[in-house]
Amino acid sequence: MKNKVSIHWFRQDLRIQDNPSLNHLSKNYENIVCVYILDEINCDRTIGSASKVWLHNALEDLNQQLNGNLIFLSGDPLKVLDELTNFFDVEEISWNRCYESWTINRDKKIKEYLKKKIKVSSFNGLLLWEPWEVLKDNGTPYKVFTPYYKRGCLSKPPPREPKETNLKIYDHNFKQTSLKDLKLLKNKKWEEKILTNWKISEVEAKNTMKSFFLNGVSDYSEGRNFPSKKNVSRLSPYIHWGQISVNTLWHNAMKISRTINSNSAEVFMSELGWREFAYYLLFHSPNLQTKNLQNKFDRFPWNNDERFYNAWIRGKTGYPIIDAGMRELWQTGYMHNRVRMIVGSFLVKNLLHDWRRGEAWFWDCLFDASTASNSASWQWVAGTGTDSTPYFRIFNPITQSQKFDPDGAYIRKFIPEIKKLPNKYIFSPWETPINLQQELSTIVGQDYPRPIVEIKSSRELALSAFASIKQN
Ligand SMILES: Cc1cc2nc3c(=O)[nH]c(=O)nc-3n(C[C@H](O)[C@H](O)[C@H](O)COP(=O)(O)OP(=O)(O)OC[C@H]3O[C@@H](n4cnc5c(N)ncnc54)[C@H](O)[C@@H]3O)c2cc1C
Secondary structure: OEEEEEEEOOOOOOOOOOOOHHHHHHHOOOOOOEEEOOOOOOOOOOOOOOHHHHHHHHHHHHHHHOOOOEEEEEEEHHHHHHHHHHHHHHEEEEEEOOOOHHHHHHHHHHHHHHHOEEEEEEEEHHHHHHHHOOOOOOOOOOOOHHHHHHHHHHHOOOOOOOHHHHOOOOOOOOOHHHHHHHHOOEEEEEHHHHHHHOOOOOOHHHHHHHHHHHHHHHHHHHHHOOOOOOOOOHHHHHHHOOOOHHHHHHHHHHHHHHOOHHHHHHHHHHHHHHHHHHHHHOOHOOOOOOOOOOOHHHHOOOOEEEHHHHHHOOOOOOOOOHHHHHHHHHHHHOOHHHHHHHHHHHHHHHOOHHHHHHHHHHHHHOOOOOHHHHHHHHHHHHHHOOOOOOOOOOOOOOHHHHHHHHHHHHHHHHHHOOOOOOOHHHHHHHHHHHHHHHHOOEEOOOOOOOOOHHHHHHHHHHHHHHHHHOOO
16 A cells, blocks of 8 residues: 655755745645656757756755655656656645746646646745736736836735745655756866856855845945945845745845835845746746847847857957956856846847847856846847837946946956956056057957947947838
């Protein structure tokens, strides 16, 4: 006689604490089987390279917390779960919801199929507000962030409070599976490099939150714009992979807003709101990653010159703030938000590249790569979204770096070859007098590239391309 068990299917909720599905099962079952399934069959694109590295490490941590009882499988989850429910005497299966259209369609199919033999439940473990619950008075979705957040979200009852999970570990007798079999790791040298400075575990997610709330948040509203300051949380990969719940962050920030610095904590909460809005847009516009939200941009005459693209991804455009950002991304799996906006604007507006190419590179290189936030942010930067920076607003990489990296600390960190240049030239090295270049052994065109495009003329080209789609 087999013991009755339940199954928790881990997806983007790689944590034990405040996990609504696990909480639900642990209240009702002694024996919970935990499984992770790598699904490369139903997905519309596979997980990016950096994300795979994060995922591998997050799963390793989860498996340790479960005393090695996490089952690792790959394939079509419908088949895999069917087999598991046949092996164990399963009464209920449960998971936390995901919001990409392919996951929604897949999960619906799985639910319908498994419901014929067992109980199937799903929960919200990823968002503060379900996208279908926040609608305008006329029942249609919001298109602009501020009314969505203020009128839509903040007027609802507050998001649920986080709950501890009382999980009893179940030593099951399913065959031995190995994380290595998922083959998430491929390029040892690069992987080791990007992992420097990151500790990937549920405990570390909590530690990162605590240290941010202790040190970073007080000056968040101002400091968050400066890439060399320590005022941003760097929580995005932990949040994306569900190693900490947004509810935990929201309620802790709420407490801080009532005590220390209400403005900064509220700005932080509104940034979590931007993440919600990205998932909201994805849910209501399932093609967010592939289709311009404003369809007049379907006619935009992108240039897509490969030489420009290669210079951009390698951090060799000749504009230090752009190159520092692109190198930060490659070397650390992360890029500061202000710099993400500047490099995005440069690719789309000065190099006239389709935003989808930038989105794809970020998808491959970011630890926090999320279809929702990445696509929504790229559409925002490109001006193709519904609540975007207008296309004609083009960031100037020189003035942006003067303003937000005034002592060039961020630039010098990621572009050591120009670190000797004085502040006067660090933002535009090509203006350094040749005798000073020689004296500092920093020859522009040799040690560091000349600019691949000129800012003023490339801006004018972009504006005339934009005018051409307005007239059509
Ligand atoms: C072109 C571009 C691409 C982006 N791609 C992604 C992506 O793939 N995944 C991702 O999580 N974020 C993305 N962002 C949003 C933002 O840059 C990152 O969330 C932020 O830089 C993460 O760093 P942090 O955790 O230190 O942020 P903090 O400033 O500490 O913010 C706290 C949290 O709020 C959320 N958040 C903050 N800003 C935004 C925002 N503008 N949009 C959505 N959520 C936000 C994140 O979950 C973040 O961890 C992108 C932004 C741009 C301009």
